[in-house]
Amino acid sequence: MGNLRNQMFIYYKKISFIHKKNMMSDLVREKQKFAQPATILERLLFCRSAIHGKFPYALIKRRKEMKTKIMMLVMISLVTFGFIGTANAEMLSIYKIQFTDEADGASPENGKIVDCLGGTVIHKISGSRPRLVIQDVNENRGWNAIQVKGWVSDAFDAVNIGDNMSFYNVLVEEYRGTTFLQYQGENNAYFQTISTGNTLPKPIMVSIKDINAPTDNIDSVIVNNHNAEKYESALIKVVNVYIEGTGYGKSYDNYLLTSNANPALTCWASDYMNSDNESIYHSYVETGKSFCSVSGILEQYTNKSGGINYDYYQLLTTNTESFSFQHVADLDGDGDVDFDDYDIFGKYWRLYEGK
Numbered sequence: 365m366g367n368l369r370n371q372m373f374i375y376y377k378k379i380s381f382i383h384k385k386n387m388m389s390d391l392v393r394e395k396q397k398f399a400q401p402a403t404i405l406e407r408l409l410f411c412r413s414a415i416h417g418k419f420p421y422a423l424i425k426r427r428k429e430m431k432t433k434i435m436m437l438v439m440i441s442l443v444t445f446g447f448i449g450t451a452n453a454e455m456l457s458i459y460k461i462q463f464t465d466e467a468d469g470a471s472p473e474n475g476k477i478v479d480c481l482g483g484t485v486i487h488k489i490s491g492s493r494p495r496l497v498i499q500d501v502n503e504n505r506g507w508n509a510i511q512v513k514g515w516v517s518d519a520f521d522a523v524n525i526g527d528n529m530s531f532y533n534v535l536v537e538e539y540r541g542t543t544f545l546q547y548q549g550e551n552n553a554y555f556q557t558i559s560t561g562n563t564l565p566k567p568i569m570v571s572i573k574d575i576n577a578p579t580d581n582i583d584s585v586i587v588n589n590h591n592a593e594k595y596e597s598a599l600i601k602v603v604n605v606y607i608e609g610t611g612y613g614k615s616y617d618n619y620l621l622t623s624n625a626n627p628a629l630t631c632w633a634s635d636y637m638n639s640d641n642e643s644i645y646h647s648y649v650e651t652g653k654s655f656c657s658v659s660g661i662l663e664q665y666t667n668k669s670g671g672i673n674y675d676y677y678q679l680l681t682t683n684t685e686s687f688s689f690q691h692v693a694d695l696d697g698d699g700d701v702d703f704d705d706y707d708i709f710g711k712y713w714r715l716y717e718g719k
Contacts, residue, residue: 512544575662600659619645655688
């Protein structure tokens with residue numbers, strides 16, 4: 365807000381300068397009335413008014429009218445050139461920004477500067493281009509998550525996982541297949557923290573076929589469809605999988621997850637967002653290892669490099685807890701031990717006791 369006040373002050377001074385000569389001309393004309401022969405009393409009255417800043421009513425009225433016009437011009441210009449938003453600017457939900465019927469999955473708001481209602485921070489990445497991953501926990505139709513990219517290293521230093529946030533003056537941009545909110549100073553972007561310490565959403569359980577691995581050809585590595593688009597940037601998980609191989613993808617940092625139940629179903633995963641990873645792969649990643657579930661953030665990647673067209677989805681693990689091993693208490697096979705498993709156990713117990 366300090367920068368905005370400075371911009372308004374500088375702009376006001378510039379516009380005021382334009383009208384300064386007109387104001388001075390009015391004052392000169394008032395003085396000229398008394399420059400001609402006049403009574404001593406009239407001259408004394410004018411000098412008294414000048415000393416106390418009291419000029420004839422017509423001049424005072426004109427000065428007030430001009431000041432009002434200048435301030436109106438300042439506000440109109442600031443709104444027009446994007447320094448400030450209008451009071452009626454629409455706050456867009458993540459769903460409204462992300463949802464699309466287009467085959468390539470591009471946002472209908474691509475290229476626009478918007479205000480976003482936001483959601484809960486489910487992941488945070490530091491660096492020269494820090495990132496936040498935001499998910500609207502109240503939206504269950506899909507298209508409920510988005511990534512926010514900062515353009516200075518300390519842009520999100522005050523932000524923590526679990527914060528609920530809204531964003532203003534952010535540029536919607538499709539970058540290599542993923543929709544981003546670009547948090548840039550040149551657009552006077554800012555955020556508002558609504559609440560802190562919120563519970564993170566449970567990963568959405570999806571079928572491997574919904575985020576299927578791409579087809580690997582000589583000059584292309586592309587998916588057959590973009591059905592996974594509705595899960596972009598959301599926290600999801602696949603269950604009952606094993607690692608069939610490593611070294612996939614444009615940067616050779618993807619590994620192939622294959623369904624234990626149906627080996628024909630495969631998807632790609634990567635650990636480059638994993639906060640507990642110190643190498644290209646997390647230490648748990650070994651060919652042949654099975655997991656009850658693997659969770660993470662889904663990201664699309666599109667690019668053309670070395671004569672090869674890339675278009676694929678990758679499940680990005682976020683920490684060590686992204687990998688879940690088989691547990692005897694996981695009765696429903698979803699990779700978690702929770703109240704759902706307790707209910708199943710209770711049903712079996714009651715059935716046994718009833719015999």
